[in-house]
Structures are given as structure tokens and as C-alpha cells.
Amino acid sequence: MLPRIAGFAAGLVLAAVAARVWGAAAPLAVDEVAPGVFVHQGRIEDLSRDNGGDIANIGFVVGSRCVAVIDTGSTRRIGEALLAAVRAHTELPVCYVINTHMHLDHVFGNAAFEGEPGVEFVAAARMPASLSARAEAYLRTLDHEVGEAAAGSRAVYPTTLVDDTATLELGGRRLTLRAWPTAHTDNDLTVHDEQTGTLWTGDLLFERFIPIIDGSIRGWLDVIGQLSRLPAKHMVPGHGAVDVAGGDALSREQAYLANVAETVRAAIRRGDSLRDVLDAGDGSQIADWALAERFHGRNLSAAYTELEWED
Numbered sequence: 001m002l003p004r005i006a007g008f009a010a011g012l013v014l015a016a017v018a019a020r021v022w023g024a025a026a027p028l029a030v031d032e033v034a035p036g037v038f039v040h041q042g043r044i045e046d047l048s049r050d051n052g053g054d055i056a057n058i059g060f061v062v063g064s065r066c067v068a069v070i071d072t073g074s075t076r077r078i079g080e081a082l083l084a085a086v087r088a089h090t091e092l093p094v095c096y097v098i099n100t101h102m103h104l105d106h107v108f109g110n111a112a113f114e115g116e117p118g119v120e121f122v123a124a125a126r127m128p129a130s131l132s133a134r135a136e137a138y139l140r141t142l143d144h145e146v147g148e149a150a151a152g153s154r155a156v157y158p159t160t161l162v163d164d165t166a167t168l169e170l171g172g173r174r175l176t177l178r179a180w181p182t183a184h185t186d187n188d189l190t191v192h193d194e195q196t197g198t199l200w201t202g203d204l205l206f207e208r209f210i211p212i213i214d215g216s217i218r219g220w221l222d223v224i225g226q227l228s229r230l231p232a233k234h235m236v237p238g239h240g241a242v243d244v245a246g247g248d249a250l251s252r253e254q255a256y257l258a259n260v261a262e263t264v265r266a267a268i269r270r271g272d273s274l275r276d277v278l279d280a281g282d283g284s285q286i287a288d289w290a291l292a293e294r295f296h297g298r299n300l301s302a303a304y305t306e307l308e309w310e311d
Contacts, residue, residue: 063170
């Protein structure tokens with residue numbers, strides 16, 4: 001059995017102490033999607049002052065020796081609330097903070113964990129360069145969109161890099177990490193908890209929140225095919241529901257991205273410009289996706305730029 005703080009009352013006391021110490025109003029709400037696997041569901045929204053930047057699924061896995069945190073949110077404040085949630089469930093140290101990729105809604109809470117003794121920050125090998133190139137722009141975005149809630153946020157870079165695969169031992173449970181070829185980004189990393197069969201996909205899987213291309217649409221479609229063959233009992237997407245039937249969710253995402261690719265390829269074959277593609281405005285494939293008006297055009301642009309030069 002995984003070690004926990006004994007008793008509900010003790011958990012409440014510990015959470016309250018954590019809230020005072022780390023400045024969080026309260027621990028983040030988390031769901032235990034599998035034994036020892038806790039996930040906080042971010043809102044299916046864009047960044048705003050109303051949501052304080054809380055838009056990504058983040059959480060932690062508890063072993064018998066220590067805890068691994070997986071993604072930390074958009075701001076230091078969210079990271080502090082996540083750390084308070086950890087403390088509400090266990091006294092064990094946080095030994096790893098794992099980032100599934102460099103996007104701001106997954107990494108800027110890292111600063112809240114720097115004071116954890118011996119903590120290692122883990123990410124794909126290409127993540128530092130990608131984050132460094134965007135960190136200042138990301139912080140400006142947070143300041144503009146989130147405002148005061150983003151105070152104290154800053155980039156904290158990984159201390160341990162994954163080139164291909166790696167394993168992390170938490171005591172009684174092992175996490176397998178895998179860095180993927182360019183797909184959603186050029187530094188996507190998945191985390192598989194072998195004990196429960198839980199796969200944290202990061203933003204390689206979106207549920208309800210429209211997928212956003214920031215890497216390669218061809219690469220992403222290939223990775224989705226590989227993810228669908230993995231023996232995962234639970235999948236934790238980067239956005240949307242905290243625990244999904246991977247096959248259905250991956251198939252829906254794949255269908256959307258495949259439609260984007262085919263729409264763009266057909267336009268290129270006709271000699272249509274990107275402006276023609278954007279003006280065509282076929283909404284049949286995006287009606288059920290949240291934030292489609294915000295990001296579908298961007299996806300068409302990214303796909304056009306990539307596919308215009310494919311052999």
C-alpha cells in the first residue's frame with residue numbers, strides 16, 4: 001500500500017499548513033485516476049485572468065520512496081497549489097519534476113519546487129533550447145493574459161535530459177519516460193507508470209480542447225499511431241478529461257489532424273494560397289472542438305507551411 005498521511009483530518013491540517021507556507025489559497029483539486037496517480041484537470045479555456053492560467057492537466061505519482069510531479073502549470077502560484085496538493089496526500093519528498101514539453105502552461109510552475117531537497121527537473125533533451133527561445137515571450141504573454149496571478153513565474157530548466165528513453169524509480173513503482181520525434185512540439189515526452197498502466201501523454205493527446213500544432217503534423221500523426229498501440233489502461237491528456245479511453249480519444253484527434261492535412265494537401269494541389277485555405281472556412285470538422293475559432297486557422301497555417309514543401 002502506498003504511504004499516505006493517516007486520517008482525513010491530518011490531510012486537511014497538512015493542506016492548510018501547505019497553503020500558508022507556499023502562499024497558495026488552497027491545494028489544487030486532484031482526482032486519483034489510478035492508485036497513487038493524482039491528476040488536476042485544467043480548465044478547457046484559453047489563458048485568462050479569470051482562470052489564472054489554470055488550463056493544463058497536471059499532477060503527481062506517489063511511490064514508497066518519493067513523488068514524481070508531472071507538469072506544473074502556467075504560473076508559480078499554480079505550482080505552489082500543486083505542491084500543496086502533494087502535501088495533502090503524502091509527506092514523501094518530491095524527487096522528480098517532469099515536464100512533458102516546453103509550453104508555458106506546463107512548465108512555469110516549476111519554480112515552486114526548487115526548494116525541494118534533491119529534486120531533479122526532467123525533460124526531453126531538446127526542451128531547454130526550445131524553452132529558452134520562447135521564455136521571454138511566454139512571460140510577456142502571462143503578464144498580459146493572466147496579470148497579477150503570474151507574479152513570480154519564471155523559467156526553470158531541466159537538470160536531467162532524456163534523449164530516447166529513461167526509467168525513474170519512486171520506490172515500489174517505476175516510471176518509463178520516452179522522448180518522441182517532432183510531433184506536437186520538437187520536445188514531447190510521455191510518462192508511463194508501469195504499476196497502474198497510466199500513460200501521461202502531455203499534449204500529444206488533447207481531449208475536447210482542439211489540438212494545436214507547434215511541431216510537425218506528419219510527425220504527430222505518426223506518433224498517434226504509435227501511442228494507440230501502447231498497452232495503456234489509463235491515458236492522461238494534456239488538456240481535457242483527466243482519464244480517457246485512449247483509443248477513442250486518439251482516434252478523434254487523429255481524424256482531426258488527418259483532415260487538416262488532407263484539406264491543405266488538396267489546396268496545394270489546386271494551387272490555392274494559404275489565404276484561400278483560411279477563407280474557405282469549412283467548419284464541419286471543428287464543431288465539437290473547444291477553442292476551434294482560436295486555433296484551427298493557426299493549425300491550417302502550420303500545416304500549409306510544412307506540407308507545401310513535402311515530396
